[in-house]
Amino acid sequence: MAGVKPKKQLGQHFLKDQNIAEDIVKGLFDVTEAKQVLEVGPGTGVLSDLMVDKPEIKELVLMDLDEESIDYLKRRYVGKNAKILHADFLKCDFKAFFGDEPISVIGNFPYNISSQIFFKVLENRNQVNYVVGMIQKEVAERIASKEGNKTYGILSVLLQAYYDIEYLFTVPPHVFNPPPKVNSGVIRLVRNDVTHLGCDEALFKRVVKEGFQKRRKTLRNALKGLNLPESMQEMDVLNKRAEQLSVADFVELTKLIEG
Known part of the structure; x- marks a missing residue:
């Protein structure tokens, strides 16, 4: 697809459905004007295409570990409002990259590190105000789950302490290249007003x-x-x-x- 081959070791499944891409981006811009947006794992740019010309975005940062994807995106967005970084989100120093500016995070997240991505968001909760991500449906449901459910767990509680979380919609396997073996789910996190829990x-x-x-x-x-x-x-x-x-x-x- 688009000259970039999905790589199993990076957990890549490239979205090829334009309508779903539009719904994911809408999921973010329905709740914020998102001046500074970080897309994690942009791949072939199916989400990036919908954001690169948005006038309300002050800075669009596309971050990927895949050199082939980075090279492709650099050619694709010459002269566009996009900073393209060959970097690991899990090791990203937010202050170094973004200063003190609030950030919105979006992406079709690699399934093999999706939980780690959300723990990274949690570490940077005072800077990450919004997240819209597509991940394995089971993980998405777990994060959004409330007490009393079997899917409710560690990530549910820790994230819900600081974010209002909504499960937006389910995405079937056939809209990806290659198709994953499971359904995907799109969730949205909106930072709440909690600055401190009032306990250790x-x-x-x-x-x-x-x-x-x-x-x-x-x-x-x-x-x-x-x-x-x-x-x-x-x-x-x-x-x-x-x-x-x-x-x-x-x-x-x-x-x-x-x-």
Whole structure:
């Protein structure tokens, strides 16, 4: 496709449906004017084409690890408003690339690193205000899932603490080259107003991770490694499993452990 071959080792599946590409870009621009946009894994530019001439975008940054894709995009967008970077998003120093400007992130994310991409977003939550990404449907559903669901997990809680998350739509395999073996899902993250959770955020993260790593156990057993205060031992919350707690419940639980 377009002189760029999809590479299995990079998890590339190039979108070839123009209508779906338009819906993904619309998913971002429906909620923000997006002055500074970073596209992760632009591939053949199916999303980039729809953004490169948008007058509201002050800077469009296209970041890819695939040298063939980078070379192709540089030829394609000569004289256009696009900064094309051969770089690894997971190692990206946001301040070095973007200063203090807020960023919107968009992309058909490589499936093999999609969770890592969202952890990177989380690390840079004070700069990344919006994300619209297409990933494996199962992962998209997990991120958007609410408490009480089997798909609810670590990434759900950590991201929902700082972002309002919406599952936008499902994308079938046949619209990609090559077709993946699974359906894809497009989700949108919008940064909420939370600047601090009101608890030790490192401990919060640990509580969430340990709770879900032993998700079949009650929190009383799953969190044994945290040496819970004696005063907590009879609390009803410890009889629950991690998937039953909302983000707010995890925050309150962390406060109780802090003492």
